[in-house]
Amino acid sequence: MLDKLKEIEKTALTALEAVRDEAALEGWRVAFLGRSSPLMQVFSGLGALSKEERPVVGQQANEVKKAIEAAFGSRSGEMRQAALERSLGGERLDVTLPGRRVPPGRLHPDTQILRELYRVFGEMGFQVYRSREVESDEYNFQLLNFPVGHPARDMQDTYFVEAEGRGDNPVLLRTHTSPGQIHAMREFAALDPHNPPPVRIVLPGMVYRYEQVDARHETQFDQLEGLAVGPGITFSDLKGTLADMARRLFGPQTRTRFRASFFPFTEPSAEYDIECFLCGGKGCAVCGGGWLEIGGCGMVHPVVLKNGGYDPERYTGFAFGLGPQRIAMLRYGISDIRYFWENDLRFLEQF
Numbered sequence: 001m002l003d004k005l006k007e008i009e010k011t012a013l014t015a016l017e018a019v020r021d022e023a024a025l026e027g028w029r030v031a032f033l034g035r036s037s038p039l040m041q042v043f044s045g046l047g048a049l050s051k052e053e054r055p056v057v058g059q060q061a062n063e064v065k066k067a068i069e070a071a072f073g074s075r076s077g078e079m080r081q082a083a084l085e086r087s088l089g090g091e092r093l094d095v096t097l098p099g100r101r102v103p104p105g106r107l108h109p110d111t112q113i114l115r116e117l118y119r120v121f122g123e124m125g126f127q128v129y130r131s132r133e134v135e136s137d138e139y140n141f142q143l144l145n146f147p148v149g150h151p152a153r154d155m156q157d158t159y160f161v162e163a164e165g166r167g168d169n170p171v172l173l174r175t176h177t178s179p180g181q182i183h184a185m186r187e188f189a190a191l192d193p194h195n196p197p198p199v200r201i202v203l204p205g206m207v208y209r210y211e212q213v214d215a216r217h218e219t220q221f222d223q224l225e226g227l228a229v230g231p232g233i234t235f236s237d238l239k240g241t242l243a244d245m246a247r248r249l250f251g252p253q254t255r256t257r258f259r260a261s262f263f264p265f266t267e268p269s270a271e272y273d274i275e276c277f278l279c280g281g282k283g284c285a286v287c288g289g290g291w292l293e294i295g296g297c298g299m300v301h302p303v304v305l306k307n308g309g310y311d312p313e314r315y316t317g318f319a320f321g322l323g324p325q326r327i328a329m330l331r332y333g334i335s336d337i338r339y340f341w342e343n344d345l346r347f348l349e350q351f
């Protein structure tokens with residue numbers, strides 16, 4: 001009987017080596033572990049054996065059964081793995097490999113600078129106000145004291161969207177965020193036309209100019225405009241606000257400088273520079289003489305106040321414009337403005 005069991009085990013294991021697919025494996029299982037298999041017949045015949053033989057044969061039969069079952073288990077595991085690999089095109093599945101990292105999204109460097117500016121101006125009481133990118137000549141120029149044919153228009157070469165039939169008021173892409181000053185003042189003044197409320201806003205957004213594109217010029221870039229209107233606002237408020245902005249942005253030591261300039265919508269007007277935060281004002285490859293040009297500013301022209309619905313006899317105000325991308329370029333040492341909107345991941349992933 002014990003020989004017979006050995007024989008059963010040997011036959012079963014040899015037969016298993018020939019098994020190639022699921023169906024054959026199932027056939028093998030029925031033949032060697034099924035109810036009418038020779039092994040099971042040994043089990044059911046145990047009762048007919050003598051008292052001495054019974055435990056010996058029983059134990060041996062159990063061991064053979066275990067061996068056959070174990071062989072079945074590992075063979076079917078192998079076959080499942082093989083099937084999986086086939087479905088993966090021959091790739092091995094290694095469940096211990098660490099997962100592939102999904103790169104997290106990140107904020108564009110320009111967005112990061114803008115948000116920092118919102119925070120800085122927010123702390124000083126300025127709200128963010130957004131206005132349209134497609135403007136009329138009236139808002140982009142005329143209401144800002146650039147009459148039709150005014151030479152100062154040459155400072156801002158313009159993309160026109162629609163001119164036909166619109167006379168002196170063609171539709172255009174805004175060349176600066178300053179038309180937002182008029183939209184904002186008119187909206188605020190409408191709240192109480194006899195007593196317009198004070199204005200403290202920053203206006204961010206994309207602007208468009210017909211430029212020859214190079215490392216320092218793009219046909220689109222963004223600006224952050226600032227506007228404060230109220231009774232008794234002076235040029236020192238403007239200087240204080242911009243000097244404070246520079247200190248909050250670049251540290252308490254940072255100095256600001258104003259140079260007389262001209263814009264039709266401010267009088268007096270100035271350009272303002274910030275002491276280079278890369279070299280601390282000593283002069284370096286980026287700044288040259290230790291100062292960085294940041295933007296234009298000035299006291300809101302009486303004509304502009306009036307166009308916005310604010311009586312220039314009762315109200316004064318200041319305005320400024322700056323280029324967030326300029327600050328980003330300086331801060332991160334970006335040498336070419338064209339990188340910003342190329343959407344090249346090798347650039348974007350650095351921030």
Ligand code: PHE
Nearest residue numbers: 176178296297298319320321
């Ligand atoms: N709008 C001006 C420009 O784009 C900048 C500016 C804004 C100047 C506000 C003065 C006041 O060149």
